[in-house]
Amino acid sequence: MKEIHTEIEIAAGKDEVWSVLTSFAAYPDWNPFLRTVAAALRPDAPVAMSVAVGARTLDLDAAIMRVxxxxxxxxxxxxxxxxxxxxxxxxxxxxxxxxxxxxxxVHGERFAGLAIPLLGGWLDRTLTPAYTAMNVALKRRVEAAAAR
Structure with missing residues (x-):
């Protein structure tokens, strides 16, 4: 198992952070990592996303686990x-x-699978900065909206 874990403090209420985080249609306007996300906010709903990893964009799928x-x-x-x-x-x-x-x-991901021993270093080098960049962009967007 491998985990990437990042944190940032945001000067706003939880509902304001939640509102920006779950407004997926606005992601292309501000999110440098999760470029697009399409999902209903309910358990087991499918998630289709495009993520920016270095110079590449990857299309991935997932399922909502918890809301x-x-x-x-x-x-x-x-x-x-x-x-x-x-x-x-x-x-x-x-x-x-x-x-x-x-x-x-708190923003992170837990990874498992046969490929993790081979990919662990790459995940650290690539995803930690990407998650951190998203956190900073989220903080700026939420705090700017809260200041209005």
Whole structure:
């Protein structure tokens, strides 16, 4: 098993962070990592996404695992069980209120599968900066909206 874990503090309430995080149609306007996401916010709903990884864009699929408005969104993929034996990820976003109008946004992914020993270093080098860039962009977008 391999995990990528990032965090950032956002000066806003959990509902404001949740609103921006789950407004998937606006992702192309601000999100440097998850370029597009199409999904209904309910468990087992399919997720179709395009992710920017370095200079490449990858189209991936997943399924929603958990939806807890204002607290947590989680999906896992790929949907194919055969592919999942080789490589599987469970992506999570968690919002923790640490003070009034202050949220710790936790963003990460747990990976498993036969390919993980070969891909672990690449995942660290590629995904940690991508997740961090998304966190910074989310913080800017949420805080700008909260200031209006």
């Amino acid at each position: 807890a408005p204002g607290r947590e969104l989680r999906w896992a993929g790929p949907i194919s069980r055969l592919q999942g034996v080789v490589f599987r990820g469970e992506h999570y976003f968690v919002m923790e209120e640490i003070a009034p109008r202050r949220v710790r946004f």
